[in-house]
Amino acid sequence: LDEVQNLPGWERWVRAMMEKNEDTRIIVTGSSSKIMGVELSHILTGRYIDVRVYPLSFIEYLRFRDVSTENIDIRRREVENAFMEYLEYGGFPTVVLTKDREMRREFLKELFESIVTRDIAARYSLRKIHELKSSVVILLQSISAMSSVQKVVNILKSTGVKISPVTVNEYLHYLQESLLFQFVPIFSYKVKDHMQYPKKVYCVDTGLINAVAFRMSENLGRLAENVVATELFHRYGDNSVFYWKDRMGREVDFVIVENRKPLQLIQVTWDVGNRRTRDREIRAILSAAEELSVDKLLILTANTEERLRINQRDIEMVPIWKWLLQAESR
Secondary structure, three states, rough: OOOOOOOOOHHHHHHHHHHHOOOOOOOOOOOOOOHHHHHHHHOOOOOOOOOOOOOHHHHHHHHHOOOOOOOOOOOOHHHHHHHOOOOOOOOOOHHHHHOOOOOOOHHHHHHHHHHHHHHHHOOOOOOHHHHHHHHHHHHHOOOEEEOOHHHHHHHHHOOOOOOOOHHHHHHHHHHHHHHEEEEEEEEEOOHHHHHOOEEEEOOOOOOHHHHHHOOHHHHHHHHHHHHHHHHHHHHOHHHHHEEEEOOOEEEEEEEEEEOOEEEEEEEOOOOOOOOHHHHHHHHHHHHHHHHHOOOOEEEOOOOOOOOEEEOOOEEEEEEEEHHHHHHHHH
């Protein structure tokens, strides 16, 4: 049953079918987290397994493209080239299987229109589609960066669109419900920090970002961070991923948390060949490690691989594409 959230009372029908025949197996899909709502948990308690399906991971992408991950050192250039294409076009299967680059872009633009008009505007009975589209584009232009309701309101107002914070807040809620965006909060034990600091925004697919919002060549670092974020959501779940920032402005992209305890710090930086960038990223991750008492420190890069020992702490540097392949052994 596809896009089943559009059919009122579908969960009761599913339960009736399963009660008639206990061997019945029904697969239900939908593009909204609402299909796994509170009412469903009551009606189908113990009778369903919730699986969130993302666009293709990098490992799945390579399989679709028949790129082997065996003897990776020999195939390194081929895998690196595939990763650059993955950054540009993302992991929607139809896009991956389409060879013509222009057709890929057109499909992604059409997919964007479909998501905004059908999956969001129609489902939530939104009339001002231009406002919604503009809000989505602003978020796409802000991926891997801080965003907030007020920031979106201010940008829209600067373009002549008058909109209330309440409306923008509703839009952001709908966009997250539709699984198009994820918003990552700061990690802090202080409630005030959670209220004060904005969230970082990530999109479910980099292909949509490039097709709609900006040029890939100018934003490789942000696209790479978005890919890492999506992989982390897949590995650890939405509620285990945070970012860290201190009063001096030092920032670590990801804090992996389990039972409110920080377990790993991950920094994503495209070019550590720049000495100033390298030193800044190392200082930030060491500061966070000291404050949060975390020993597992990882810096993901475009192609640098080394192990550092600084201030009695080990820092591992790994190419992003190689780290993505490590999911295969998990």
